[in-house]
Amino acid sequence: MKRSILFLISLALVTVLTACGKSNDNEKKITVAASPAPHGEVLEHAKEKMKEEGYDLEIKTVNDYKVPNKLLHKGDVDANLFQHVPYLKEEKKTHGYKIEEVGKVFTTPMGVYSKKHKDLKHLPNNAEIYVSNNPAEEGRFLSFFVKEGLIKIKPGVKIEDAKFDDIVENKKHLKFNNKQGAEFLPKTYNSGEGELVIMNSNYAIDNGLTPVKDAIEIEGKSSPFANILAVKEGHKHDKKYQKLIKVLQSKDMKNFINKEYGDNVIPYEK
Template sequence: MLRRSLLISAFAASLAFAIPAQAAPVKTLKIGVTAGTHAEILRAALPIAKKNGLDIKVIEFQDYVSPNEALAHGDLDANIFQTLSYLKLMNKQHNYGLAPVGKSITEPLTFYSKKYTNLSQLPTGAKIGIPNDPSTEGRSLFVLEQAGLIKLKAGVGREGSPLDVISNPKKLKFVELDPAQTLRSLDDLDAVAVNGNYAYISGLTKTRKGILVEKPGPEYVNYIVVREKDKNAAWVKTLVKSYQDPSVRAFVNKSYKGSVIANF
């Protein structure tokens, strides 16, 4: 009987070793990004995410409105493209119920010109293109104020519009443009504020120096964003960890050489 029991135990043990442990289930995610730097950086994080059990489908957008609408409606699980100030504004205006869960990158806003190589060369009455989305418009005007070209109403900060300009010695004329159209206006205007992702997609960052570059600050860090109800989910923590991996930071530093800043 003892020998039989030993044989049964040995057989059971051999079965235990023969049957492979069941792999953890893979979580499939749809993540929205704007084309360009955000898409490239997320793709650099895919191998890490795969090792951590996430199968990520990258969904690219050409504008700033659609990624939040898609996330709020459940067509995406997360998006990565926006600053905290823009997210707060969109939540307030549309009641999206979206929450930031991790930092990504900063892309300094830059004024470009095909006519002038220096800010001091801008003539009186120069036509200046600025993005017309509320967050970036105020950001553009704030950069101009910091450069001493205009003065905004007290307390406006980075949320102003051309109506808030109270001093404009050079009589600059502001042309409000869809952010995606700013590049196309370079031939027609004296200078244009271009968001970092659009400047990169067009190759502008490699071919032309800006005449005015924003000083990067914490206000313009971009975030990984999910629906409020998902913010404490286990997969969200895994997503943030995968994106903020040291290898992804190294990719950013090597690929963009300071024009994009990793904030993690």
């Protein structure tokens, strides 16, 4: 009888210790869903520093904007790095995701690309402009044309919040084609469709383009669309995520980004 009791106590102790071991392992591992470049490459650079801090950083590369938040919401990953705050707001509104920002990392400037024109001023009337089907970036697309005086939006509407419906003046009757995902825009550009294609630098870089050289217009350093590290709500202050954002915002990381991407990717400055 005593042996049976001792055996059961030992078995329970082993079970508890094993469970604690697994829990500790989970606390020391961070799985992040990220776009390939520069997001995934930046995280790859962060691996060694995170290892020095005692954390195993695993990167899950995803090339579709609709997937990373879904993975995070389901608990398939611990965090993601691919989006800016306006996009996250739109995703939360549409899907009810309980996701929050840990911190800003860098900006991938959006650029205007064309095989037919060298500037925006001389666009023909009724020019077709290809953009992504991401409603959170409509104001971002419009900002290029507002700046050139080709379009006006409703008074009082911030450009980052603007929608196509907010256009009150469109001098050249420009047409925005937003029927495809952002990942397909490089192919559209290469095929020569439309007058212009507007796309994020990460997709341009992935497809062999150099944004500051190949874009006829590109966002400046003051863009409000910095990409963020995001986690489930209630966890942004968790020690492991605070360690990760510290590494991602470090001087070493800024130097890496500047060396690898130049002005094509702009590190976040506090």
